Structure formats: C-alpha cells, structure tokens
Amino acid sequence: MSEHIVTPNDRSMITITLADGNVKKFHQGITGLLIAQQVSTQFAQKVLAVQVNGTIYDVTHSIETDATVHFLTWDDDEGKQVFWHSSAHLLAAALEALYPGVKFGIGPSIEQGFYYDVDLSHHTAHALDLEAIEQKIIALAQQKHPFIRRAVSKKEAIDFFSKKEDPYKLELLEELEDGTITFYQQGDFTDLCRGPHLPHAGFIQAVKILNVAGAYWRGNEKNKQLTRIYGITFPERKGLTTFLALREEAKKRNHQKIGKELGLFTFSEKVGLGLPLWLPKGALLCDTLVQFLKKEQIKRGYQPVITPHIGHKALYITSGHYDKYQEDCFQPICTAEEDETYMLKPMNCPHHCEIYSSEPRSYKDLPLRFAEFGTVYRYELHGALHGLTRTRCFTQDDAHIFCRPDQVEEEFSKVIDLVLFVFSTLDFKDYTARLSFRDPNSGKYIGNAIDWERAERSIKEVTEAKGLKTTCSIGEAAFYGPKVDFIVKDALGRNWQLGTVQLDYQLPLRFDLAYIGDDGKKHKPVMIHRAPFGSLERFIAILIEHTGGKFPLWLAPEQIALLPLSDKHSGYASMVHQTLLEKNIRSTIDIRNETVGKRIRDAELRKVPYIIVLGDKEITDGTVAVRKQGGGGQETVPLNHFLERLYAEVTAMGEYHRVVA
Known part of the structure; x- marks a missing residue:
C-alpha cells in the first residue's frame, strides 16, 4: 500500500x-x-x-x-565509518578548544577508528594530555549539537581559512572547484568536509585516544611532519571495553613479536628498510606454504613458470604499469647503453604476457594457466612500512590464465574454488567477497566501456552463482580490469584483504596477444590475474596473528621436539628423529644441559605441536612419551601408533605431504 x-x-x-x-x-x-x-x-x-x-x-x-x-x-560497516569520521571532527573541535592555534590537515575514518593530522604550532606532541582530550570529546558529544552541512563558495572558504591562518586547508581548497565545496559545523567548530556525518554528536558515548605518531603532510617526506592522533569511539561503553580487551590480545599476537620469539624472520637496516630476511624456521614456513599451493595448482592444470626480477622499461610502458604505477616503483636502472633501461619488477603479469606470446596459440590450447611465486618490488614510503604487512619486496603467489571469452565464467569460478580451498585449509571461515568496479568518471582506467561492462557482469554473475557474501566498491578496480578481493575476518574479528582475482580484457590488447580460433582467424584472449595468498609475506603475518603462532601440525616449522632425559637416551632420540624424517615430519632434538621441565617449557614457548620425552622405559618398550601443545597431560604410546596418529591429524587438515605410516 x-x-x-x-x-x-x-x-x-x-x-x-x-x-x-x-x-x-x-x-x-x-x-x-x-x-x-x-x-x-x-x-x-x-x-x-x-x-x-x-x-x-x-x-x-x-x-x-x-x-x-x-x-x-552501527551494525553496518559503512555506518561505523560515518560514526568515526564524525568522531574525527569532534577530536578536532576538542583540540581547537584545548590547544589554541592548532592547524588541521585531514581527519578520515579508518578500518577501526579515525585519526586527525594536526600541526600543533607552538604546542608539542609531548604536551598533549590524552585524558583531557578524551574528556573534552565526551563533553562536546553530550551537548548533542547537530552536524550542519553548508555549501559555500570557494572565495568564502578561502576567506574563512585565511582568517584562521590554516595553510593545510587552504592547500586542499586549491584543488577544489567552486560549487563543490561544503562546510560542516558542529557546535562552535567548522571544518572543510564532504561528509556525510551523524545527525548529531550525542551518538558518541565512549572514546579512547589510541596513539600519537608523526606523519608527513600528504604522505610526502619533503613536507612538514605533522602530529597524527589516532582514536576510536563507540555508541556504548561496553563496545570500547571489548575493543580494548581485543587490542591487548592483538598486542600478544603481533606478528613481529611472535616472529622474533619463534625465530621466523628479521630485518636489517644494512640490508634495507622493508626488506625481510627469512630465518631457517621462517624459510621452512614459507616453503611449506609454497609447496602446498604449488601441488594444488598442478592438480588444477597450472603450469609453473619463472621470470627475472628485473625487466626492460619498455615492457612496463607497454603494460601501462610505468604510467599508472610509476610513483610506486623503484627508480629505473640505467646502463651504459642508451636503449637499455631496466626496472625492478613491480608486477609479474607483463612477463607472463611475453611467455604467452613466445609461440603461436590455438583455441585448442586454451585455457593456459601460468603460475609463479614471483618476487616483486614496490617503493613504499618509510613511514608506511610495517613488519611483513607492508614491505618493499614481497612474493606473490601469482598466476595468469589466458582463456577464450566463452571460458571466462568457468575459469573465474575455478579460481574462486581454489581461493576458498586455501581459506578452508588454513581455517579462515569468515570472509566477504568485495567486488571492485571502475568509476566511469575517473580517468585512471584503460580500455573501453564495453569490455569493462562485460567483465563486471561476468564477475557479478559468478559470485552470485557461488552464493558468496559480497559488497561492491566503485572506483577500486585495478587500472586494467575489475576484481574480487576476499576480505577475511581473523580470530580477533579484524578484517584483512587476502586473496584477489582480477578480470582483464586490456593487457592482451596492449601486448597484441592472440590465438587462432576454429574459424582460422586471430582472436584476443581474456586474462585472469589471481593470487589466493596475495603477498606471501603479508599472508604469513596475518596467519601468525590469526593463530597466535600456533600453526597446525602440517604447517609448523618445528613439528616435534624430542627431549632425551640424559645423554644415554640420545641414541634412541636420534633413531626416533630419523624415523620421523623418513615420514616427512620435521623434528629437533634438544640435548641441552637443562632440566627436562625447562626444556618442556621452552618447547611450549616455541609453540611446538608435540613434545616427546624419551627415557629408559621408552627405550625398553619402543614407545614415546607424548605431550601435545597446550594439552597439559602426557601419555606413553608405541612409536608406530604415534605415527598413525600424526598421519590421521595431517590428513584431516588437508596436508599435501601424506605421512606414510
């Protein structure tokens, strides 16, 4: 009605x-x-x-x-973003009241909370009273002033911020066109902003200033360093209490902390910022993941390829990466020859296009699936680097599928199946597929509208057929095609972007790729880019924090710790060690001159899945005394029964190396 x-x-x-x-x-x-x-x-x-x-x-x-x-x-992610963006305005209002003369940069919402970049002028970051700022924000919120939107002329906006002597807002205004400028007023505070905002500030009931850091204005190291103040707010106090508890747990699970404790990786300023060094156990972890996916890919029809770490500048000009990603690339490597300028590889796909074009292709050859664990290099600003999650070199589990237009949906569907298989094996159960489409009004994309519409339609149809939970983000597509990014929720409820699948009609055109169809004529293949892990380094960082470093048996770098009670039991320990090695089980023998209790505690701290104690009784009976990580108890079982148990455990986890019992 x-x-x-x-x-x-x-x-x-x-x-x-x-x-x-x-x-x-x-x-x-x-x-x-x-x-x-x-x-x-x-x-x-x-x-x-x-x-x-x-x-x-x-x-x-x-x-x-x-x-x-x-x-x-508040139950919607987009609702939280509006809530936190409005909270950033309240933070600015509180700072202006408490620290006269403060100048403001930008104050966006982020995945969890918000920040505001400010120039404290004659104040210092050390002088900030975080508790006073929190109290002022709550006091302002309790006044329940509405957020009032007002369209203003460019001249009016310039006059306003000129009187405030705020150079950062004036710089932002230079890039805006008259007729597109809006102010938001909340109480006595007015800011330059597109919005949207909360109806009023009274929704904000709890606040915490989380961190104060330095940030170059607009991310440019040549600009002045501002003070970045991070915060988070909630509509109820209990929400903040839960968040802070999870934050403390996240600190315990921090991948850099656990990585150091488990001896997985390190960094060296002499080697270079953002360039991880994998230690023996970390290298084992990487290799186990790589071999797991390589074996699965071969079963699914992928062919391995290897490409160099550098490429001729002309290669990336052809692909469009030099134009679109130049700022993210390392400077070209110039040689004595004028026509030989090289670049550290920013992407694997141009190299794979050249492999495709190395010989004639027929429609009967397609689909072709080229896979490579290829290391790529991006120039990230110093301040953006963060452990393994943001590095300057990283390895992609990259593959590129060249197929006929009539094969696109089937191949895209198979790639999604592979991504979900990886998630299932590694116990990522809560995920959303984010469809990233182009913004037709943006000039950052290449290709024609017809191909884009066809690609976006195919992606939408496949994800709907799979029954995936999806969201759509306009303007977030790759410059050459739309994509599906998988957003995974970890054990602490945090969202991470992991696997990605991209559909591309453009690079085959730019590289003049072709196949001979059943009509004897040349046709253009379609290209699918995919990476279930994404960056191997970033994937491992997320996996460490998701598991707290307690990896499943098949993945743990050290699966068994053998603890002989004394030197006379070392021979039996060596025999058990060799038996385990023959069954593809990674074990170590701890013969340090320490008590068995101390060695057990150390193995627990190393998060070894199984600890085996060996003494006279075990030698006599051919048994092993087994303690499971976190189990507390100990049981003695025949060695062959223990091997059968290991086989059952790794089989249940989808292990790629089957233990031969």
Missing part, C-alpha cells in the same frame, strides 16, 4: 524501495530521516546515515528521484 507525507502539493511523487524490498511512495524532497521515522520511530533513533542508490548521505539529505534506500546503523 502506498504511503506519503504531507508536503507542498506541487511536488511529484517518487518511489522508494527499502532494503527489505518494501516499496513506498513519497513526495519529492523526502529525507532519509523522515522515511526512517515512518518505518519505526525507535529504529529512526539508531540511523546514522542513509544510502541512496549506493551513495551515502546525511539523514537530512533530500531525495528527489526514485531510489533504493538503505539505512545505516
């Missing part, structure tokens, strides 16, 4: 489709808040913003045409 509100009679009726599929009629100019109030007054009090035809607005935004409307609350 149609519903409407009383508005001027000269306004036309529009059709509003709600998220539950319910369709209602309203007069033009209805706001999201008024619609929500007609749904439920109690519900309307929880609405933070409104999504109209995919675009997020303030709840007071007027809707002038037929639209699909989705109300955003």
